Amino acid sequence: MPHDFKQLRLDRVSRRFANPSGAVHTAVDALSATIPRGEFVALLGPSGCGKSTVLNCIAGLLPLSDGAIWLDERRIDVLPPERRGFGMVFQNYALFPHMSVRANVGFGLRMRGTPAAEAARRVAKAFALVQLEGHEDKLPGQLSGGQQQRVAIARAIVIEPPLLLMDEPLSNLDAKLRLEMRGEIRRIHRELGRSTIYVTHDQDEAVSLADRIVVLQDGRVQQIATPQEVYAQPANIDVARFMGYRNVLDVKVEEARSTGVVVSGDGMWLTGVVKQTLAGARAYAAIRPEEITVGASGVNLIEGRIENVEYGGRDSLVDVRTASGLVLHARMPGKPAPGDTVQLTVPPERVLVYPHGSEP
Amino acid sequence: MNAAERVTRPALIDPAWLLVGPAVLFLLLLFVYPFLYGFALSFQPAEGDWFANYQKFFTDSRAWRTLITTFGLALPVTVINVGFALPIAFRLRRRTTYQRWITTLLVVPITLGTVLIADGMLTYFGPRGWLAQTLQLLHLYDGPIRLTHNYWGVLISLVISGFPFAFLLLLSYVTGIDPVLARAAATLGANRWNQFLHIYLPLLAPGLAITFCLVFVQAFSVFPSAVLVGAPSGSTRVISIAAYEAAFENYDYAMASTVAMIMGFAQLIVVAVVLALRRAFYRGPVSGGKG
Numbered sequence: 304m305p306h307d308f309k310q311l312r313l314d315r316v317s318r319r320f321a322n323p324s325g326a327v328h329t330a331v332d333a334l335s336a337t338i339p340r341g342e343f344v345a346l347l348g349p350s351g352c353g354k355s356t357v358l359n360c361i362a363g364l365l366p367l368s369d370g371a372i373w374l375d376e377r378r379i380d381v382l383p384p385e386r387r388g389f390g391m392v393f394q395n396y397a398l399f400p401h402m403s404v405r406a407n408v409g410f411g412l413r414m415r416g417t418p419a420a421e422a423a424r425r426v427a428k429a430f431a432l433v434q435l436e437g438h439e440d441k442l443p444g445q446l447s448g449g450q451q452q453r454v455a456i457a458r459a460i461v462i463e464p465p466l467l468l469m470d471e472p473l474s475n476l477d478a479k480l481r482l483e484m485r486g487e488i489r490r491i492h493r494e495l496g497r498s499t500i501y502v503t504h505d506q507d508e509a510v511s512l513a514d515r516i517v518v519l520q521d522g523r524v525q526q527i528a529t530p531q532e533v534y535a536q537p538a539n540i541d542v543a544r545f546m547g548y549r550n551v552l553d554v555k556v557e558e559a560r561s562t563g564v565v566v567s568g569d570g571m572w573l574t575g576v577v578k579q580t581l582a583g584a585r586a587y588a589a590i591r592p593e594e595i596t597v598g599a600s601g602v603n604l605i606e607g608r609i610e611n612v613e614y615g616g617r618d619s620l621v622d623v624r625t626a627s628g629l630v631l632h633a634r635m636p637g638k639p640a641p642g643d644t645v646q647l648t649v650p651p652e653r654v655l656v657y658p659h660g661s662e663p
Numbered sequence: 664m665n666a667a668e669r670v671t672r673p674a675l676i677d678p679a680w681l682l683v684g685p686a687v688l689f690l691l692l693l694f695v696y697p698f699l700y701g702f703a704l705s706f707q708p709a710e711g712d713w714f715a716n717y718q719k720f721f722t723d724s725r726a727w728r729t730l731i732t733t734f735g736l737a738l739p740v741t742v743i744n745v746g747f748a749l750p751i752a753f754r755l756r757r758r759t760t761y762q763r764w765i766t767t768l769l770v771v772p773i774t775l776g777t778v779l780i781a782d783g784m785l786t787y788f789g790p791r792g793w794l795a796q797t798l799q800l801l802h803l804y805d806g807p808i809r810l811t812h813n814y815w816g817v818l819i820s821l822v823i824s825g826f827p828f829a830f831l832l833l834l835s836y837v838t839g840i841d842p843v844l845a846r847a848a849a850t851l852g853a854n855r856w857n858q859f860l861h862i863y864l865p866l867l868a869p870g871l872a873i874t875f876c877l878v879f880v881q882a883f884s885v886f887p888s889a890v891l892v893g894a895p896s897g898s899t900r901v902i903s904i905a906a907y908e909a910a911f912e913n914y915d916y917a918m919a920s921t922v923a924m925i926m927g928f929a930q931l932i933v934v935a936v937v938l939a940l941r942r943a944f945y946r947g948p949v950s951g952g953k954g
Contacts, residue, residue, distance in 0.1 A: 364846050384849040397847035401865045401945035410861070414852035444947060462851060 308375050308465045311338045311361075311498060316380075317369035318356050318522075330356040332522040333370065338500065340465075343492050345513035346502045347533075349545065353522040354502045358468050361500065363387045374465065385414070390459030391468040395475065396451045398443035404454050405439040411462035429461040432491060449480045456488070460495060467492070467499045473508065485511060506546055510534055518542050539579055540587050540657040548589035548655070549632045556586050556656075564656050569627040574602050575654030585659045592620060594653040595633035597645060603654065605631065605647040614638050623647065698927075701920040708917050716921035726922070729902040730929060736814070736889075736901065737882040740821040744878050745871065748829035753863065756837045766834065773827035780823050781891035785811055788819070816892035817899045821882050829878045836870030837863070841950040866949045872941035876934045883930050902926045 318331040331353040338344050346354040359365040361372060363384030372380040379387050390411075398407050406413075408429055412422040430436050433453040443451055452472060459467060472488070473481045489512055492499045503509050509516050510530040518525040518533060526538035537543035544551060554568035563576050566588055575588055595605070607623035610630065619638050623631045623645060633647055708715040720726045751769070755762045772780065787793050788810035795808040810816055844866075845858040853861060886903040893899030902922060910919035 362850050364849065383854070384846070385852045385854050387850075388852065389850060391847065391850040393843055393847055395843065395950070397841070397843045399844060399848070399862060400948055400950065410848065410853075411851035414848075414857060442945075442947075458851065468850075 307340075309340055310375065311466060312373040313337075313357075313361070313370070314373065315370035316357065316360055316367055316372060318353070318360055318365060319368040330522050331360065334517075334519075334522075334524055335370075336517055336524070336527060338466075338498050340498055341496055343489070343499045343501065343512060343514045345509035345516045346500065346519060347506060347509040347516050347545075348504065348519035348525075350504055352519040354504075354519050355470055356522075357519070358391075358470050358500060358502050361466070362389055362391050362468050388462065388464055389466045389468055390462055390464035392452075392455045392459050392470065392472045394471045396443075396455040398451055398454055398458070400443055402442075403439065404435070404441050404443060404446070407443060407454055408457045408461055410458065415462065425461055425463075429457040432460065432494065433457045433487070448476055449484065452476060452484060453487075456491065460491065463495075463497075465497055467495070467497060469499065469501045471502055471504070473503075474505075481508075488512065518545065520545070536578065537589070537655070540589060543578075543589040543655060543657065547593075548591050550588075550590040550592065550595075552588040552590070552629070554586055554588045554656075556581060556584050563651055566656060569625060569629040571605060571625065571627075571629075573649075573654050574651040575656045576652055578655045579657050581656065581658045583659065587657045587659065589655045589657065590631075590649055590653065592632040593634045595631070595647050595649045597635055597647060599646045600648040602651055603649050605649070607631065607645060607647070609639050609641050609643045609645055612639055612641055701923055704917050705921040705924045708921075709915055716918050717925070719918070720921055720925060725900075726905055729900055729905040730925065732899065733883055733885070733901040733903075733926075734929070736817055736821065736885065736899065737879055740818060740825060740882040741875055741879040743818075743822055744825045744829040744882075745833070745875050748826060748833045748874070749867075749871070752830055752833040752837045753859065755834065756840075756842070758838075766831075769830050770827045772823050773831070775824070777820065777824055777887045778891065780820055781888050784816060784820055784823075784892050788816065811892050813894050814898045817885065817889050820888035820892050821885060824888075825878050825882055828881065829874050832874045832877065833867075833870060836867055836874075839949055840866050844950075865945060868944035869941050869946050872937050872944075876937050879933055879937075880930050883926070883933075902929075 313334055313336045315333040315335050316331060317329065317333050320328045320330055322328055334357060336344075346357055348354045356365060360367055360380070363380075363382060363386075367380050370380075371378055398404075399410065402410070405426060409422055409426045412425060417425070426439075430439060433456050435450060435453050435457065438446060438450060438454075443454060446454065452475075455472070469488070473484055476484060485508060488499075488501075501509070501512060510533070513530055515527065516530055516533045517527050518538075520541050525542045526533055528536075528538070533542065534546060537546050537548065540551065552566075552568050552571075552573075554566035554573070556564060557567050557572070558565040559577070559581070563574050564581070564586075565572060565574050566586060567573070568588070573588055605623070605625060607625040609621055610624050611622040613620040618634050618636050621633050621635045621639055623633055625631065631647070635645075639645070705716055706713045708719075711718070751765075755765055775783075785792070788808070789795070790807060790809070790811075792808075792811075794810070798804040798808070810819065840863060844862050845853075848858045848862050884903055885901055886907070889895055889899045889901045889904060893901075895904055903926065906919050906922040906926065909915050909922055
C-alpha cells in the first residue's frame, strides 16, 4: 500500500442506479477532478446531489458505472475497498459496538497484521491526536457523540491512509460541538499532511474547512474553485442560490456596457456584472443579503418598507418590501423597526447577473 | 395533598398489568400445574420408596439408553440446522426480490406437519422410492438405499422441519445488524471473511445461542417422526417414546412423569450451558453509533 502519493485523479466518474420502477437514475455524471496531496477538498451540494455517492465510489463501497479513479499511475477503481486503504469516517460513525474503543482504533492495523508493539504505539499516537486519552477501554456506547466522532476519526487515520474520506461527519453533533470539531478536523488534516475529501451540505463548513470546493448538483459538477471564489463568484445561478445569494430577481437586460450590465425589474434599475454569458433578454440578478447596505448612493438605489425583522445579535436579517411588492432580504445593523421606510444600496460589482436557466 | 402531588403519584397497581392476566392464568393451568403435578407424581412410584422411579430409569439400560439416543439425534440435528442456516441467512441479508423468493421456498416446510413430511419422505427416500428408482435408472448407485425406518430417516425429517425455523430466526438477527459496520471494516482492510469473523459473528453470537437452544429443544422432544420414519424400537427409540410407553402401554403414569422430568432436566442443562456461554459475548445494540 503506497502511503505517499502525488495526486488522486477522478476521470469522468459516473454512477447510475436503476430505480425500482426500472428507470435509470444518474447519481454522478462524468465527474472529473484532480486532488493533489495535502489538499482539503469539500464536496458541497444539496441532499441528493450525489456527493455521498462520489465518496462511496472513491472508497470502493460502490462500483463505478463509467470512468476511472487513479492514484498517481495506479488505477484503483477496480480494487475492493480493503485494498484501497483509504480511511473513511461515516456519518453515523459506524463504530464496532462490541469492541472497546482501543480495539476499534486498532482494527485497521490488526487487519494489516501490524506487529503488536508498533500497533500499540500507533494507536496511542492516534488517541493523542484526537485527544481521547483515558477512554481506550470503554465501549463506543459509553461515549458521547463528540467522543464517538473522535474515535471514528482516530480509527480512520491510524492506518495512515493517503486519503481521508469524511461523509458529513459533523451532522449528528450539536452546534457548539460542530464548531469545535471543525477546528479539530482542520488541525488533524494539517498534522497528517495528507488529502482529505469532505462531504457536506453546509456551505459554512465547506468554506471554512476546504482549500477547494467541488459544488455538485444533480450529479453534475457546477464549480470547482477556492472557497473565496465559490463564495464571491458563483459559477451559475444554482451555485449562487446555494451559496446564500438569497435575493434572486427575475430581470430584463436593458443595456450591456463594458463596465457591466444594466437590468430592470420590479420597478428597479440595477447595474451589475455578468457572471455567465447571457442569452436573450431575460436574466437573473443575484444579491447576497450581507452585501446590501443602508443609505443612498449614485447607483442601485432600492427603497422599501421594513416588514419582518429577525434579530441576530450583531445585526438583523430584514425583509424589505419595495413599492412593486417585491421582498428583498437584507442584513442591517442593530434592530430596525418594522414599518420604517429605508433606502438601500448594493455595489454594482456585487450584483451578479446570470442567464435564465430552466427554473427561476 | 396538592394537585401536583396527586398527578405524580403512581397508581398502586398499573392497570396495564391486568392485560397479562389471561396469559398468567393460561400458564398456571397448562404449564405450571401439570409440571408440579408430574413432578410430585414422579416421586410416587407404583412400588418401592420415593426415589424408586429415578433409580429404575437409570439402572434399566432400555430406559437410560433412550437419553443417549435422543442426544445423539438432537445435537447433530441442531448443529446441522444452525450450521447451514447461518451462511444462508448471511448470504440473504440484503433485501432483494431474489431474497424474498428463496426465503419463501426455504420456509415452506415449516407449514408442513411432521406427519406430512414423514409421508413425503417414505415416498421419496423409501427402498422403492423416487430417489432409489432414479439412482438405479441412471445406474449411479445400484445398492439398497436405507434412508427411512432408521436413524437417518429421523435425522433428515428433523432437518427438514427444523431448518426453516433456524433460518428464519437467524435471518432476523442478521438483517438487524447495520451493514455500514461491515463497510467500515472493509475500508479498514477487512476482506469478506474478516468482516464476517470480526463484525457479524460476534454481533450474532447471542442470536446464535438463542437459535441453538430453541432448535435443540424442538429436536429433543421428537416423537412422531421417530415413530413414522425411524426405528421406534431400535435405533431411534428416543426418550419421548419411553415416556409414551410408560404412560399408554404400561399405564404407569408415575414412571411416565419421571421420564418427562428427566427429559426436561436434560434439555434444561443444555440450554443453561449455551446461555452461560452467551454471557461471554457482547450483548447490546448492533448499530454503529448515534443517528
